[in-house]
Amino acid sequence: MGTFHSDKGELHGITVVVQTTGARVYVGRCDTQTPDGIVLLDADHHDEGEAGKTNEQYLSFAAKYGVFKKHDHLVVPAAEITNVQRLGELA
């Protein structure tokens, strides 16, 4: 049985890592990606050095187990995004 909402782009329903121009990285399930930005569901974010962990260390855990969400829904503006990648590709 396929997705019920396949008109939202190829990353719809996929957990992605969003790298930004700043120290923050986001991980969440992509809902939609538009020229204005990316909408993430059940998302978390991590700032470089937060809780004593680098972004690399944070993503290493996320790649194995996923993330504990901080946001049910958030939008990352396109102007802040430097890269979007499937979390599964990091595992």
Next chain:
Amino acid sequence: MPYDPSLVAPMRQEMVEMGATELTSAEEVEQFLGSNQGTALVFVNSVCGCAAGTARPGLKMALGNDQKPDRVGTVFAGQHTDATARAREAFSQFPPSSPSAVLFKDGEPVFYLPRHMIEGRDAPSVAFELVTAFDEFCK
């Protein structure tokens, strides 16, 4: 609000037909996980076809392996909310996601297949991940 039962019925039936025990209440989860002997798999089922559509067939394929869990149970996220919450308490060190699968050995979670490791993969790839864990932990 839980999903319309008629919407999830085929997805629940798919699990039952492959031999999984449906766990629809916290009490049923406690009973299922109560035995600390042997191996048990809990599959967190879900509606969205983005991942669950390959997770269920992948699990069905994996259960054809020689080595497999002694018991397989399933909760349905977004439908049986109490059962799902109770199951997740048993593997709270892992971030919750659905669909997902957790393998227990002697009462301890030893393997977790989270949603992002299922997304975008076909059923044989999901089965491979599960069979690898079964071969390691279900001897």
